[in-house]
Amino acid sequence: MVRALQKLAHRKASTYELHGPLFFGSVRKFHGLFDPKNDTDDVVVEFQHSKVWDHSGIEAIDTLAERYTKAGKSLHLRHLSADCRALLKKAGSLIEVNVIEDPRYRVADDALS
Numbered sequence: 001m002v003r004a005l006q007k008l009a010h011r012k013a014s015t016y017e018l019h020g021p022l023f024f025g026s027v028r029k030f031h032g033l034f035d036p037k038n039d040t041d042d043v044v045v046e047f048q049h050s051k052v053w054d055h056s057g058i059e060a061i062d063t064l065a066e067r068y069t070k071a072g073k074s075l076h077l078r079h080l081s082a083d084c085r086a087l088l089k090k091a092g093s094l095i096e097v098n099v100i101e102d103p104r105y106r107v108a109d110d111a112l113s
Contacts (some may be wrong), residue, residue: 013042013076021051027060034064036071043068044100048079058091076100 024028034043045064052058061077075078078100079089 014039015044017046018050022057024056044076052084079085
């Protein structure tokens with residue numbers, strides 16, 4: 001099940017660090033994690049320890065974006081895996097969120113062996 005390890009409210013952004021998969025079985029809990037009314041104007045959802053597994057997860061993100069838009073706030077997604085970004089792109093107009101561009105991480109190879 002998806003859960004938020006912590007919600008960090010900084011001066012200008014609230015950050016939710018998700019853990020676990022976002023799929024049809026975790027959508028209800030996912031929606032219960034967020035507080036658009038009381039969050040800062042910019043909200044970051046950290047997906048480093050989470051992954052979108054299916055179309056229900058994409059719809060959940062879209063619904064969350066609508067909630068924040070209605071509250072006059074911006075939603076940002078960070079550290080989405082490449083396949084998650086592809087799912088969001090494939091969804092086209094379904095998703096109306098600002099996806100923060102992530103750095104490209106490289107794995108060091110063992111050059112000394």
